[in-house]
Amino acid sequence: MAMQCGVFMTPYNPPERTPRQVFDWAVDIARICDESGYADYMIGEHYTLGWENIPLPEAVIAACAQTTKKLRFAPMAHLLPYHDPATLAIRIGWLSQVMEGRYFLGVAPGGHHTDAILHGYDNIGPLPPRQLEVLRLMERVWERKPFQEKGEWYQAGFPGPDTMPEYWVELSNNNPYGGRENLEVAVTALSMNSKSMEFAGSRNYSPISFFGGTPQMRAHWDTWASSMEAAGFKPERKRYRVCRDIFIADTDAEAKRLFLKSGMMRTWKHYLKEIYVKFRLFDGIIADSGVDITPENIDEDFLAEHVVLCGSPETVIEKLEKLADQVGGWGQIVANQHDSLDDPKPWEESLRRLATEVCPKVRMPDLETA
Template sequence: MNAQSPQGPTRFGVFQAPFHVMGISPTVHFERDLQLIQRAEELGFQEAWIGEHHSGGHEPIASPEVFLAAASQRTRSIKLGAGVISLPYHNPFMVAERMVLLDHLSHGRAIMGFGPGQLASDAHLLGIDTTKQRDMMLEAADVIVRLCRGETVTVETEWFRLQDARLQVRPYSLPTIETVVASVASPAGPRTAGQLGLGMLNLAASSPGAFEALRNHWSIVEKEAAKSGAQVSRENWRLASIMHIAETEDQARKDCEYGFEEIWGYLGQISPMPKSTATTLNDKIDEAIESGSVCIGTPDTAIELIYKLTEQTGGFGCFIMNLADFASPEAKLRSIELFAERVIPEFRGQLDPMRASNRWVLGAKTEDDETIWKAQTSRAIEAATASYQG
């Protein structure tokens, strides 16, 4: 990008809904999810996110707060995001209580994420009207934000009632817990973020409808923030995309023989994606890539996507790899390693000075086409030898 281009992300994270293949012990899945967060921290990722789901079999974590509390005891620096808590499923006072506890257990590394709830089947289990979920999210989010800021709240809605509610323990983080609201294509997320002065997390940023919506999402946030007098920043805007990368595109596709068809078939049944007409694995992968719904390829593919998202949005603060069991656990770990090796330093500006230093050292030549540094080293050795012999 040139000097006039939007600011690309300088922070990076991993997101696990998680999307797991069937037929494996949930205990094993959970342990691998925890190990992946540990490895992400070792590789320099700044954030790890866990989702909340209650049906479908492929997304087995019911409480991101409980799971992240376990992760907090295995890690030291990576921030831990609830991505996201489905607010219509919970009394907002209890959400605030649990997140404050996580904030203390992690010594200020908790990030609170809000959403209306993704799975209609989850809402069905709880007897919730899916058409009301976004309004319910806004009502609960307002209360949670106020509680975490130290306010006493008395409020009555159609689905919850609080009386002189106040937290007996304040957040570890000052002045409050960092908070984001989830968004895909509808204006509900950016509206809530702007009204309450929160960050925003776009969980499927490269999918067709979501990618187009990105062009206007931040303007909605700023417009709503101006109305409410809240302060917002693009640095608190996070974009996620389902991603698997390998050393070559052929290897990335081969990796996807492990679980792509199973996971992609599941996603096609629970989300408003166009019906697939593909029959072979390669055709299904092609269809998913061409639609923008997934990024499968190499580190260069990932870099290209992040630049594309940067131009589309006008700039954002953090990019998050949305991980799924397209590939085996070993290949998935290699994917995040490659991302840390090749993609993160591209945007954090870590490679350019090293390349410049390399060009400077190797480019300073003598008449004999050797570097001047080699010549100087040779002369120093000769001088030391002559001094010793003399």
């Protein structure tokens, strides 16, 4: 099976972009990905981050449904502690039916301090146990059996014969398309010792790994696979998605030139580098590179050579195959989206070439036996 490709719309548009600009850009990129043969399109959910300003991924998904035919979509991820569980369960099910199967679900507790403050929390510490309660109540709603429950933090229920008014109400079926058992749920991970991968494996959720070097990738897979097996599930590498920054052009030199003046470079320079330095997310990448450099001194050349898959199609294929040999295979490479509104053509061309010239040619380990 050829490696699939996807896009992660974080969205990484700079803060001066208006919500309408971000929205239209997201819809346009989805159209390009659908035409090019991408499998999945994932959209972040954040409430306060100027560089990641999509607080309503469902709106983007609904709009994209009108201009795409095959591409699957997911909120990646709904930050569950910030939602009413019954309302979210119904909206997820309804939208998955609208999409007629072109929908899967991402869940997370929320990892940004400012989003937590907006929702009345002092920090992100209290969020993980709340996520579990939201999930449990959502699953109960999807069972469509009468209940009423007040949990520790949330409440939900489902109506039945004993809770009808003085007349009969025909209940709508807003369960996930094809039944709950056919709804894929996915979870992202970034840090080396990711509790998210343990959580995902214990529930048979799919893993999505943001790249932080080969030690981190091995840790993500090992944690997820071990947790899957402990819960009685079979881990399959074809379910594993890996997120990378990717920039493709005719030659290595041209790809580097275009990357250095791209929105991707701007994101790293003005936003991501500080985050990666603060949380030591460069450490594994530096170890892989063999370059004697501190995270604070990472420059444009290091980003182009070791952080971004930057080069000709042949070079990107070579880098992906080397990574697969080091850490094992995966089913989908996910390109992180970056703002290119000022000069969209090179970015759009890079996206197309990933799907048409790179993914079909990458030699992966046998995912059926890995």
